[in-house]
Amino acid sequence: MILDGAREVDRIELSGDRDVVRARRRIADRMDALGARALRKTRFVTAVSEVARNAVVHGGGGVMTVYAFKSARIGIECRDRGPGIASIEQALSDGFSTTGSMGHGLGGAKRLSDAFEIDSRPGGGTVVRMLGSL
Amino acid sequence: MSSAAAIYPVEGVLLVSIRDDITDTDIVDLQDALSERIADESANGVVLDISGLEIVDTFVGRVLAQLTSIARLLDAETFVVGMRPAVAMTLVELGMYLPENRTALSLTHALAKMRQMRDE
Numbered sequence: 001m002i003l004d005g006a007r008e009v010d011r012i013e014l015s016g017d018r019d020v021v022r023a024r025r026r027i028a029d030r031m032d033a034l035g036a037r038a039l040r041k042t043r044f045v046t047a048v049s050e051v052a053r054n055a056v057v058h059g060g061g062g063v064m065t066v067y068a069f070k071s072a073r074i075g076i077e078c079r080d081r082g083p084g085i086a087s088i089e090q091a092l093s094d095g096f097s098t099t100g101s102m103g104h105g106l107g108g109a110k111r112l113s114d115a116f117e118i119d120s121r122p123g124g125g126t127v128v129r130m131l132g133s134l
Numbered sequence: 135m136s137s138a139a140a141i142y143p144v145e146g147v148l149l150v151s152i153r154d155d156i157t158d159t160d161i162v163d164l165q166d167a168l169s170e171r172i173a174d175e176s177a178n179g180v181v182l183d184i185s186g187l188e189i190v191d192t193f194v195g196r197v198l199a200q201l202t203s204i205a206r207l208l209d210a211e212t213f214v215v216g217m218r219p220a221v222a223m224t225l226v227e228l229g230m231y232l233p234e235n236r237t238a239l240s241l242t243h244a245l246a247k248m249r250q251m252r253d254e
Contacts, residue, residue, distance in 0.1 A: 017157040025155070028188060042189055042220035043227070049191040053158070105192050108228040 002115045002129050003075050006067035014052055014078070015061040023052040023064050030066065031074060036134040044132030047112040048076060050105040051128045055080035059126055072134040073114070079127045085120040092118075139164045141171055147179040147248060148172065148210075149241065153186050161197050168201060172208045179248045180205045181241055185216025195230040202234045211251065213237065213244035 010030070012023045027048050031041045048064075055062035059080025067075035085091045092107045106128075110116040113130035120126040138156035142149045148171055150164070172180065182198065184190065190198070202212040214237045225232065238244035 017159050021155050021157055024189065038218075039220040039223060042218070042224050046189045046191050046224050046228070049189060049193075053191070053193060108192055111227055112224065 002117050002131050003067050003077060006069050006075050008065055009068045010066035012064045014055045014064055017056060020049060020052040020056055024049050027066060031134060034134050040133055043112040047109040047130055050109040051078045054105060058082050073131055075131045077127060077129045080125050082125055084122045084124050085126055086122055088118055088120060141168060143175060146177060147181055148177045149181045151183045154188050158193055161194060165197055165201055169204050172205055172210050177210050180210050180212040181244045182214045183216050183241060184214060190221050190225055192228055192230060195225055195232060199232055199234055211248060215241055215244050
């Protein structure tokens with residue numbers, strides 16, 4: 001698991017679109033405090049926004065846990081309470097959407113993060129883990 | 135619409151300033167409010183100032199593209215100003231090129247380009 005050896009430092013409840021803004025803000029502030037470069041922060045916070053929105057819109061809400069490392073990285077785990085994703089491969093492909101959006105979201109988050117893991121079972125919710133460098 | 139976005143009329147152009155804490159609901163409300171204002175005030179242009187936005191994700195990018203298309207159907211040109219370089223690089227990585235959006239570096243540049251277009 002990509003978060004092995006990391007320490008939990010924050011936890012953000014995701015139940016509405018205000019929480020998506022809160023998750024972005026809290027992670028941007030933490031990356032600023034850690035001295036992250038502007039482009040790295042923008043890329044990772046954009047990825048965070050995509051997975052947080054997915055949890056709220058498709059996952060019936062969830063929780064985002066933030067992790068710190070000894071090295072110059074940050075990690076998150078986003079766990080939702082949704083129906084799960086039937087085909088992860090399909091969900092990660094650009095242009096795929098079950099709700100009429102453009103479908104760049106999850107695949108975009110994968111491209112914008114340094115490491116990306118997704119676990120999902122129909123009926124069992126979805127867990128996304130991502131790493132970003134500072 | 136909450137205070138996360140404000141619309142100011144300037145020289146027949148609607149200037150829209152978007153704050154970083156805008157939610158998905160706010161931005162959809164902004165799309166509605168702005169479409170009404172373009173028609174009501176016969177605006178000939180819209181300038182979307184996104185200098186306050188630290189990130190533009192796929193949802194916000196899609197709404198910006200839709201706003202431009204709606205404005206065009208209502209005979210108003212849209213300029214996006216103040217995009218941060220890191221935001222532009224991230225949008226391209228996301229595969230969102232916003233081909234319909236005209237961009238300008240600042241409000242002054244956008245107003246000058248619009249005046250030029252009107253005079254041609």
